[in-house]
Amino acid sequence: MRTETAMLVVGHGSRDADGIEEFWELAAAIRAVSPVPVGFGFIELASPTVDEAIDALVADGATEIVSVPLVLLSAGHLKNDGPAALARARARHPEVRFRLARDLGIEPRVLDAATDRIRDAASDADPEKLGVALIGRGSSDPDACADLWKVGRLLSDGRGLGTIEPGFVSVAGPSVPETLERLRLLGAATAVVAPFFLFPGVLLNRIHDQAAEWATDHPEVTVRGAAHLGADPRLAALVVERYREARHGDVRMNCDLCAYRVQLPGYESKVGTPISLTPHGDAPARGRRGARRSTRAPAAPPRIPVRRGRFVVSDFRGYNPENHSPQPPAIEVSELSFAYQDGRQALSVVSLQVEPGERVALLGPNGAGKTSLVLQLNGVLTPSSGSVRISGLAVDRKNLAEVRRRVGVVFQDPDDQLFTPTVGRDVAFGPAHLGLRGDELDERVTEALSRVGLLDAVNRPPHRLSFGERRRAAVATVLAMHPEVLVLDEPTSNLDPAARREFADLVKRLGMTTLLVTHDLPYALELCPRSVVLDHGQIVADGPTREVLADTGFMTAHRLELPAGFNPLGG
Missing domain, CATH: 3.40.50.1400 (Rossmann fold)
Incomplete structure (x- = not known):
C-alpha cells in the first residue's frame, strides 16, 4: 500500500445536466494542475457521493485526505454536511488523517x-x-x-x-x-x-x-x-491553493475584505481571458440526470432586449483623467500620512483629488481623521509624509500665506471668526492684513457681504445677528480673501430649518470648489454630488453621495447613520 496525501474536491450536486458537465470540466482542469491524486464527490443529487469518493481514495492508498469544498462562499453545506461527511469517513477509516479546506471565497x-x-x-x-x-x-x-x-x-x-x-x-x-x-x-x-x-x-x-x-x-x-x-482555469488553480493552505497553513489577513483590497505586487497585471461558455459537446454527463425539460439551463446567458427610453443619470462628476483639463486640481492630496506628537496615527496614506468647482462632502464618524485632513489643506498641520497642493501650489512653509488665502475655512462656531465690534470690520480683517486699504478694502467688504446677503449688516455688531446670519457673516470673512477653495465645517450645526435652507441656497449660489465636512448626511446629499468617507485615517469610499448613503451595509460598518425614515434613493 502506498503512503500519500490526496485531495478530495466536494461539489454540491445538481439535477441539471449542464451543471454536472461543467463540474467535470473544472474537475479535469484541477487534475491537470494538482500535485497529488484527486477524487471528486457530491453532497447530494449526483454521483459519486462524497463517501464513495473518500472510500476510493483510501482504497488507492491515501493516508491523508484534504477535502476542498467547491463552493464560492461559505454556506450551510460547507459548515454542516461537509464536516459530517468527514466525521463519517473518520469512523470508517481511523487510520486516515482528514483535513477540511475553506471555500473558494473572496479571492x-x-x-x-x-x-x-x-x-x-x-x-x-x-x-x-x-x-x-x-x-x-x-x-x-x-x-x-x-x-x-x-x-x-x-x-x-x-x-x-x-x-x-x-x-x-x-x-x-x-x-x-x-x-x-x-x-x-x-x-x-x-x-x-x-x-x-x-x-x-x-x-x-x-x-x-x-x-x-x-x-x-x-x-x-x-x-x-x-x-x-x-x-474557469483560474478557479482550478485556486482549488489547489486551498489544498496547500489546509496542509501547510493559511498565511493571509484575517479579513477577506481588507486582504484583497491590498494591491499586492503583480496583482494589477493579472488579467484573465474569459473562457468559452458555449455548450459542452455531446459527451454524457456523469451524475443522476433529472428531466431536462424542466431543469436544463440555457446554453448561453440571455441578452434581454428592451426599448431605450428616458433614464435618470447621477450628477456625480468625479475625477476622470480622460476629461482632465489643463487646469490643476483645486485640491490634490498625495499619499499623505500624519501622526500627532503622542504617536496617534490620524491619517494613513490618504490620496484625494478635487476638481475646480466640485462640491464634495467629507464624511466619517468622530475620530475618523476629517479635521486632521482639513487642517493639512491650509498648513495648520504638517504631514509626516506625502504632499498637499492647492491649485498646483505646494502647501509648505514658503507658500503658507498664499495657501491660506486660497483655502478659506469656515469654522463650526461662527463666533470663532467674529471678534470685532462690527460685521464690516470682521470682514475687512483678512484683506487688511494682505495690505488692502481705502476704497479697495471697502469694495472687498461690500462684495463679500453682498454675496451672503448681509450688506445691510455692515455696521451691526455680530452679537446682534441671528445664529444663521452669523454663519453667513463668517462665510463673508472668508470670501473677502478671494479664496479658491471653501471648507465648511459642520455648517448646519445649531441652524433652524429656515436657516439651513438659506445656507444651502448660498452654497449653491457661490459655485465654488467646496469641501463640506459634516455629519448631516441628508444635507451632504442635497449639496454634494460626490462624497469621500474617512474612517480610522483612511479613505474607505469615494463616489456618488446617493450611492454611498444607499449602501446600508457599508454605512453600518463605518458608524454612519441616516435619520429615521430618510431614504437616499427617494426623489
Whole structure:
C-alpha cells in the first residue's frame, strides 16, 4: 500500500445536466494542475457521493485526505454536511488523517473571473450609467449573505464596473427585481444581471426569468444577462491553493475584505481571458440526470432586449483623467500620512483629488481623521509624509500665506471668526492684513457681504445677528480673501430649518470648489454630488453621495447613520 496525501474536491450536486458537465470540466482542469491524486464527490443529487469518493481514495492508498469544498462562499453545506461527511469517513477509516479546506471565497481570481463576465455582458455600456445586479443564491446563513456584499464592495473598487448592488434569488433579500429597481433609482441606464454562481441550474434560470420580467416593465433600462463563472482555469488553480493552505497553513489577513483590497505586487497585471461558455459537446454527463425539460439551463446567458427610453443619470462628476483639463486640481492630496506628537496615527496614506468647482462632502464618524485632513489643506498641520497642493501650489512653509488665502475655512462656531465690534470690520480683517486699504478694502467688504446677503449688516455688531446670519457673516470673512477653495465645517450645526435652507441656497449660489465636512448626511446629499468617507485615517469610499448613503451595509460598518425614515434613493 502506498503512503500519500490526496485531495478530495466536494461539489454540491445538481439535477441539471449542464451543471454536472461543467463540474467535470473544472474537475479535469484541477487534475491537470494538482500535485497529488484527486477524487471528486457530491453532497447530494449526483454521483459519486462524497463517501464513495473518500472510500476510493483510501482504497488507492491515501493516508491523508484534504477535502476542498467547491463552493464560492461559505454556506450551510460547507459548515454542516461537509464536516459530517468527514466525521463519517473518520469512523470508517481511523487510520486516515482528514483535513477540511475553506471555500473558494473572496479571492482575486474569483473577483477577476466575475469581472470578466460582467465586462463581457456590459460590452460598450457607459460605466457612469452602468449598474450591476450581483445575484447570489441566498441563504439562511448570515455569513454567506454577508460575503456577497463584500464581493460587491470589492468589485466596485477601481474596476470600472459602475454601481454594484448585491441581491439574492432565494431565501434572502433584496430579490432580483428589488436589486434592479435600486439600480434604476441610482441612475443606471444599463443593468447587467450577474449571477455569482459556479455552475448553471434551476436558480440560474429563475434569475434570468425574473430579470426578463422586470425588463419588460421598465423599458427605460437596458437589461443584459452575464454568464456564471463556470469552469474557469483560474478557479482550478485556486482549488489547489486551498489544498496547500489546509496542509501547510493559511498565511493571509484575517479579513477577506481588507486582504484583497491590498494591491499586492503583480496583482494589477493579472488579467484573465474569459473562457468559452458555449455548450459542452455531446459527451454524457456523469451524475443522476433529472428531466431536462424542466431543469436544463440555457446554453448561453440571455441578452434581454428592451426599448431605450428616458433614464435618470447621477450628477456625480468625479475625477476622470480622460476629461482632465489643463487646469490643476483645486485640491490634490498625495499619499499623505500624519501622526500627532503622542504617536496617534490620524491619517494613513490618504490620496484625494478635487476638481475646480466640485462640491464634495467629507464624511466619517468622530475620530475618523476629517479635521486632521482639513487642517493639512491650509498648513495648520504638517504631514509626516506625502504632499498637499492647492491649485498646483505646494502647501509648505514658503507658500503658507498664499495657501491660506486660497483655502478659506469656515469654522463650526461662527463666533470663532467674529471678534470685532462690527460685521464690516470682521470682514475687512483678512484683506487688511494682505495690505488692502481705502476704497479697495471697502469694495472687498461690500462684495463679500453682498454675496451672503448681509450688506445691510455692515455696521451691526455680530452679537446682534441671528445664529444663521452669523454663519453667513463668517462665510463673508472668508470670501473677502478671494479664496479658491471653501471648507465648511459642520455648517448646519445649531441652524433652524429656515436657516439651513438659506445656507444651502448660498452654497449653491457661490459655485465654488467646496469641501463640506459634516455629519448631516441628508444635507451632504442635497449639496454634494460626490462624497469621500474617512474612517480610522483612511479613505474607505469615494463616489456618488446617493450611492454611498444607499449602501446600508457599508454605512453600518463605518458608524454612519441616516435619520429615521430618510431614504437616499427617494426623489
